[in-house]
Amino acid sequence: MEYIIEMLGITKEFPGIIANDDITLQIKKGEIHALLGENGAGKSTLMSVLFGLYQPEKGMIKVKGKEVKINSPLDANALGIGMVHQHFKLVHNFTVLQNIVLGMESVKYGLMEMKEARKKVVALSEKYNLFVEPDALISDITVGMQQRVEILKMLYRENEILIFDEPTAVLTPQEIDELMNIMKNLTKEGKSIIFITHKLNEIKAVADRCSVLRRGKYIGTVEVKDTDKQAMSEMMVGRKVNLKIEKKDSKPGEVVLDVIGLTVNAKKEGHTKSVVNNTTFKVRRGEVVCIAGIDGNGQSELVQAITGLSGMDSGKVLLNGEDISKKSIRYKNTHGMSHIPEDRHKHGLVLDYTLGENLVLQEYFTPEFQKNGFLKFKKIEEYAKKLIEKYDIRSGQGSITSARSMSGGNQQKAIIAREIDKNPDILIAVQPTRGLDVGAIEFIHKQIIEQRDNGKAVLLISLELDEVMNLSDRILVIYEGELVADLDPKTVTIQELGLYMAGSKKEEVK
Amino acid sequence: MNEAKKKNYVGLMSSIFAIIVGLLFGFVVLIISNPSQALPGFLTILTGSFTHGLKGVGQVFYYATPIILTGLSVGFAFKTGLFNIGTPGQFIVGAFAAIIVGIRGGFLGNAQWIVAVIASMIAGALWALIPGAFNAYFNVNVVIACIMMNYIGMYFVNFSVKGSKVLFDSLRNQSLPIAKTAQIPKMGLNVIFPDSSINGGFFIAVIAVIAIHILLNRTTFGFELKAAGFNRDASKYAGMNEKRNVILSMMIAGALAGLAGGLLYLAGSGKHIEVVDVLASEGFTGISVALLGLSNPIGILLAGLFIAYITAGGFYLQLFEFSTEIIDIIVAVIIYFSAFALIIKTFMERLDKKRNGGKKA
Numbered sequence: 001m002e003y004i005i006e007m008l009g010i011t012k013e014f015p016g017i018i019a020n021d022d023i024t025l026q027i028k029k030g031e032i033h034a035l036l037g038e039n040g041a042g043k044s045t046l047m048s049v050l051f052g053l054y055q056p057e058k059g060m061i062k063v064k065g066k067e068v069k070i071n072s073p074l075d076a077n078a079l080g081i082g083m084v085h086q087h088f089k090l091v092h093n094f095t096v097l098q099n100i101v102l103g104m105e106s107v108k109y110g111l112m113e114m115k116e117a118r119k120k121v122v123a124l125s126e127k128y129n130l131f132v133e134p135d136a137l138i139s140d141i142t143v144g145m146q147q148r149v150e151i152l153k154m155l156y157r158e159n160e161i162l163i164f165d166e167p168t169a170v171l172t173p174q175e176i177d178e179l180m181n182i183m184k185n186l187t188k189e190g191k192s193i194i195f196i197t198h199k200l201n202e203i204k205a206v207a208d209r210c211s212v213l214r215r216g217k218y219i220g221t222v223e224v225k226d227t228d229k230q231a232m233s234e235m236m237v238g239r240k241v242n243l244k245i246e247k248k249d250s251k252p253g254e255v256v257l258d259v260i261g262l263t264v265n266a267k268k269e270g271h272t273k274s275v276v277n278n279t280t281f282k283v284r285r286g287e288v289v290c291i292a293g294i295d296g297n298g299q300s301e302l303v304q305a306i307t308g309l310s311g312m313d314s315g316k317v318l319l320n321g322e323d324i325s326k327k328s329i330r331y332k333n334t335h336g337m338s339h340i341p342e343d344r345h346k347h348g349l350v351l352d353y354t355l356g357e358n359l360v361l362q363e364y365f366t367p368e369f370q371k372n373g374f375l376k377f378k379k380i381e382e383y384a385k386k387l388i389e390k391y392d393i394r395s396g397q398g399s400i401t402s403a404r405s406m407s408g409g410n411q412q413k414a415i416i417a418r419e420i421d422k423n424p425d426i427l428i429a430v431q432p433t434r435g436l437d438v439g440a441i442e443f444i445h446k447q448i449i450e451q452r453d454n455g456k457a458v459l460l461i462s463l464e465l466d467e468v469m470n471l472s473d474r475i476l477v478i479y480e481g482e483l484v485a486d487l488d489p490k491t492v493t494i495q496e497l498g499l500y501m502a503g504s505k506k507e508e509v510k
Numbered sequence: 511m512n513e514a515k516k517k518n519y520v521g522l523m524s525s526i527f528a529i530i531v532g533l534l535f536g537f538v539v540l541i542i543s544n545p546s547q548a549l550p551g552f553l554t555i556l557t558g559s560f561t562h563g564l565k566g567v568g569q570v571f572y573y574a575t576p577i578i579l580t581g582l583s584v585g586f587a588f589k590t591g592l593f594n595i596g597t598p599g600q601f602i603v604g605a606f607a608a609i610i611v612g613i614r615g616g617f618l619g620n621a622q623w624i625v626a627v628i629a630s631m632i633a634g635a636l637w638a639l640i641p642g643a644f645n646a647y648f649n650v651n652v653v654i655a656c657i658m659m660n661y662i663g664m665y666f667v668n669f670s671v672k673g674s675k676v677l678f679d680s681l682r683n684q685s686l687p688i689a690k691t692a693q694i695p696k697m698g699l700n701v702i703f704p705d706s707s708i709n710g711g712f713f714i715a716v717i718a719v720i721a722i723h724i725l726l727n728r729t730t731f732g733f734e735l736k737a738a739g740f741n742r743d744a745s746k747y748a749g750m751n752e753k754r755n756v757i758l759s760m761m762i763a764g765a766l767a768g769l770a771g772g773l774l775y776l777a778g779s780g781k782h783i784e785v786v787d788v789l790a791s792e793g794f795t796g797i798s799v800a801l802l803g804l805s806n807p808i809g810i811l812l813a814g815l816f817i818a819y820i821t822a823g824g825f826y827l828q829l830f831e832f833s834t835e836i837i838d839i840i841v842a843v844i845i846y847f848s849a850f851a852l853i854i855k856t857f858m859e860r861l862d863k864k865r866n867g868g869k870k871a
Contacts, residue, residue, distance in 0.1 A: 309746065309747060328749065328751075329746065329747070329748075329749040330749030330750070330751075331749075332749075333748070333749045334749075339747070341747060346741075346743045346744070347743050347744050347746075347747040348744065348747070349741075349744060350737050350740045350741045350744045350745070351740070351741065352740040352741075353736075353737065353740065357733070361737070361744070361748040362748045362749055364730055364733050364734075365730050370730045373729045373730050373731060374728050374729055374730070375728060375729065375730055375733060
């Protein structure tokens with residue numbers, strides 16, 4: 001079998017750390033080859049080597065059997081290698097068409113000639129089922145369409161080898177399905193795809209073969225159809241991983257959080273529909289209630305209204321029977337509400353603060369950590385050390401590590417440590433495992449279940465259906481700002497849940 | 511705090527680098543304009559402040575006092591995430607409040623200068639309150655609001671001085687001299703630095719530097735302000751009152767700039783508010799000082815002294831038929847390179863990381 005790309009014995013060192021240690025990756029023509037590994041396993045480094053962003057110390061790269069030197073992304077492009085980055089590289093105030101031709105504009109009499117380009121783009125988008133609006137501005141279109149633009153950019157450049165760097169991280173479940181179809185179509189047309197991910201479901205769904213990296217080392221390549229998720233996750237993490245969470249039956253107690261008729265009106269001009277429409281639900285002690293739904297159906301606004309990050313237009317929120325709708329965030333924080341925010345960099349952490357400072361971000365004003373307005377640094381350090389140990393937060397220099405330098409999983413662990421250690425009555429966790437690897441997900445799930453078993457209430461907002469089905473004791477489905485179902489995860493199937501999420505099924509929620 | 515120390519060290523190195531490049535550039539300018547005198551001219555920049563011995567040194571401290579404070583104002587605001595470009599306005603309003611008390615407050619006796627200093631801080635704080643409140647409640651850009659307030663402040667003070675019979679010296683087109691009791695006491699500095707304009711104001715500036723340093727690094731209030739500076743969303747999420755914090759930090763910054771104006775015009779060195787349509791240069795120099803000092807209070811103290819030092823030395827350039835503007839060029843280049851210093855800083859940090867093994871958790 002001939003390989004279209006061979007990376008042989010690639011070693012890339014950064015001072016003090018070997019990011020890639022003698023890695024071999026061989027891609028067949030026309031296959032989808034998954035590259036699996038935890039955060040920091042060296043996937044991105046390896047792809048950066050292939051894309052010409054880094055030069056390896058050792059090893060060689062062969063394209064179609066010929067040894068090549070790739071010194072820059074331009075070289076990579078010339079060899080037919082294209083890449084969709086995790087964070088898209090699009091010009092937001094340009095149109096779709098302008099973005100696609102960017103850098104390859106055809107010129108006539110010194111003027112831009114877009115007619116040919118438009119024809120070519122339209123033809124490509126029809127051929128591969130990549131629906132885009134050529135004249136829409138990037139800032140106006142959905143993330144899913146932005147991704148299609150990125151893919152068209154590669155096709156426009158007639159790239160043969162397409163690298164997708166964690167393409168599903170930003171997509172809704174439907175868009176993910178669509179992307180999977182697109183990828184299959186692309187391989188049918190003879191393109192080869194390298195698919196970087198740590199989601200096993202997706203590998204199972206589309207990939208032909210899968211290469212696993214762990215801590216910079218090459219672990220092996222498997223045929224996806226001959227293996228199962230358990231085996232792949234073991235290869236990735238290096239130990240047995242519990243994909244299924246074991247938990248006892250819930251024993252719901254008194255009501256902790258009571259949301260009554262909460263409504264948030266749309267802020268955008270021209271939108272009259274409410275983003276959150278008259279939602280009413282209760283969360284009791286000892287249960288995990290999950291709000292499931294496709295991203296953008298009002299989950300974020302609902303949580304922000306409950307926690308106070310943004311306002312609500314009508315309705316009431318009761319915490320332990322007390323109306324807290326008009327209370328400050330500080331009041332809620334100190335009266336039994338913990339909040340693991342959706343965006344850990346925007347809300348959860350002050351990245352330029354140290355880990356220790358972040359761990360006391362909501363408690364620095366308590367007598368434990370300050371006296372007459374002066375911080376007790378010793379106490380903060382002791383407390384940080386305690387949490388670091390208890391929640392296994394790994395960082396370079398302990399409590400004085402800057403939060404920015406920590407990995408995503410450990411940043412999230414720090415937030416979880418801070419929120420859980422406050423011993424809240426209710427823990428509101430919004431996508432607590434987003435972008436994390438299997439090991440970290442397992443840990444966080446355990447923590448959430450432990451909260452529940454300790455008689456705390458948990459409100460979980462998640463887009464991952466597996467997580468929803470595994471963790472929750474009750475599932476509320478949100479669709480266009482309304483709760484459309486109250487389901488028992490033991491009796492409902494994923495397919496049924498999907499119907500509710502897509503709005504094609506509805507029931508009265510009491 | 512090991513890491514903090516290292517950060518300071520890297521910052522110091524990059525600022526020193528900027529200074530060296532700036533001075534070399536100045537030397538090149540000297541060579542181009544008059545090669546034969548370039549070397550003595552350059553040495554004058556470096557040592558000119560000592561020409562008159564201790565008097566010269568005293569002058570350096572005197573020049574440094576207001577720019578340390580305006581620098582501190584900009585640097586402090588910057589640490590809390592705000593760009594206080596309104597120092598010229600706050601400075602002149604502070605000076606104005608100080609001279610009102612200085613001229614009219616004779617009944618206060620020996621406390622007159624203290625009241626005048628406090629008045630300057632209050633005036634500066636109120637001037638900065640306006641952009642702060644606009645930002646907090648109406649989301650108006652601080653920079654734009656501050657620039658407006660600069661011009662409003664300058665014209666307001668000119669108009670008020672000129673229009674007042676009791677403050678205006680129409681012969682000289684400037685404010686009247688302040689009372690003797692309104693002058694800041696020398697606090698013994700005139701013994702060490704005879705005949706210079708140095709006065710107790712320098713001590714006040716140093717106290718302000720220490721106070722801001724403690725406020726930022728030791729207190730819960732500073733913890734909140736810095737958190738808001740680094741990440742306003744996260745500070746809101748953590749339950750901090752961001753609106754109040756924006757307003758308070760602008761007011762503190764304004765008080766510092768106002769104090770700078772007060773101290774300069776109460777120095778007893780014959781400084782008067784002149785009715786001219788020019789923004790106070792001490793205010794803008796503060797931005798340079800804050801940049802060179804990397805917004806660190808101690809760094810700002812040193813940067814202020816340094817800029818005052820070469821400015822004082824620069825006066826003597828005229829002996830070699832150079833114009834004193836060369837000092838402005840040098841300062842400008844230094845500031846350009848302190849902006850580069852940030853690049854150098856990241857470069858050095860990377861170098862440092864390499865040495866430490868670049869471990870990532």
